[in-house]
Amino acid sequence: MNERFGLRFADVDLQRHLGTRLAGFLVIVAVAYVVRPLLHGLVYQTLYSPFGLIVIGTTAVAATVLWFLPPLAGAPVDGMSTTVSPLLPASANQKLGLLVVVFTVGLLVGFVYSVPAGMVTERSLAQDTMGEADQIQEFPRVNAENPRIAPRAVADVQTRGSVSYRTHRLGPSDIARAEDGSLAWSYAIEPDGFRNKLLSNQRGVLLSDMTRMEDRQITAYDNQTFAIGEGMYLQRGAAWNLRTTDYFAQYFDDAVEFTHDGQAYMYYPKTTHEWRLTPIPHTVPVWDGGALLHTNGTIDLLSPEEAQASEILEGQRLYPLYNSRRQMASLGYRNGIINQLDIVGEHAGQVEVATLPAGAGNSQPFVIDLEGEQMSYVTAMEPYGEDTRGLDEVWFIDAATGDLRYFGSEGETLTGPERAMGIVRSEDSQTGWGDNFQVVEPIPVFINDELWWHSKVVPIDNTDISRSVFVSASSGEAVELGDTESVREFLAGGDVDAVDNVDTEPAPGEANVDYYIVITDSDGTVIERIPVEPGQEPSISYEPAGNASA
Structure with a gap:
């Protein structure tokens, strides 16, 4: 022994x-x-x-x-x-x-060490973010041709109700750019049921237009079988193969499903971490390109530069949403670790991601399209404090390059998304909020160097879009618009009087009337209220009086 x-x-x-x-x-x-x-x-x-x-x-x-x-x-x-x-x-x-x-x-x-290491990680990430960011004096212009109108919940209900796949289902929705340049909710058409997930294949992708209130197009590319894909088990699944081909990386984001020249693809933004030894060893997340998945099962592992140069990926989201969320959440540490502590911290200049109320239907960062079809992640930041809901800064992260810009309010009080949704409800006391209709998805848009919150009024069952409502972050002014062209006109010029104001108004409790089309003049005076029966799908056009028939 x-x-x-x-x-x-x-x-x-x-x-x-x-x-x-x-x-x-x-x-x-x-x-x-x-x-x-x-x-x-x-x-x-x-x-x-x-x-x-x-x-x-x-x-x-x-x-x-x-x-x-x-x-x-x-x-x-x-x-x-x-x-x-x-x-x-x-x-x-x-x-x-x-x-x-x-x-x-x-x-x-590990528990004891992870506390200071976690704070040092946030501090390092905040320093990197501030060091790479440029402060801008004016808001960038939004792409008026690509408004985010259809909320995710409405798109999901309408899209799933418009397709019929016995052995397949639509996966989670995400935002992609369609081939015509518009933004769309994208879905993987993945196998449904244990047996099919084990033996069947993803049969393509589906794109649902998000830029219109009416006549929205849903395009299914459902005859393109993916050799490996979403909703497929074990070695046939995309997640399994991404890990085997690039083991020392993380794919936190869902796939971006899109088409190029009629061919379906999926792109996965990639995140890695790098070690830093000072002041104590810790790691920070960094962008490391992405993986482009072809229908034949080929996976192209691309660096950030290769992804940006790819013709197939032109116009798509390349930068991970996960990284952008981590960067924005770290900004509370930009003035030091001590500054943000609850008891001893001064909280000088501390900001935090603006709160979205329950039921808003979206989360930050907001994905919007700026001028020149430049997709951007936008995050609204509010000052630290339980009772502060006004905006302090608005951050922009280029979805293709990861470049950072931010606009500081410089003491000006800007209405945040939570207050903007409240203004929408208070402007219309006749609507049965919570019983029949709800306000969802406030999206920041920028018109003539002014921030507006673009919310949508939808039925509780998310079957349609009643109207779009814009609330000025500076003045609290609310503008209600009832069709796509009015929304685009407003985004292009911001002149309320120049917009042909055709609105819709719910009609709860009235038999044989689904809603009313309300026509008003530039002063808001109602000219006519046209009842629309359930099942009717009216279209609105504007013709000069000389072209009208007798």
């Missing part, structure tokens, strides 16, 4: 023991390699997280050492009990007990 490091080892043929353990270790490594996508989260956390490195890393090293050590004989010299299970041999029981001790110590150390 040998004694080392306070442990008693049984007398065994050491060479034979090590050979047997090495063979077993290689079998474990081989199995782990085959199923490595299932272990990706643990491995990535070990390599790129201080907490994971301390807890998982030390436990894995200890387990490996204990695996190769000779069998233990009796209890440790100090008498410590390491019995874990009476079903295990004595030596295995003692080794497992030691492993539990190592894991517990590592867990405690």
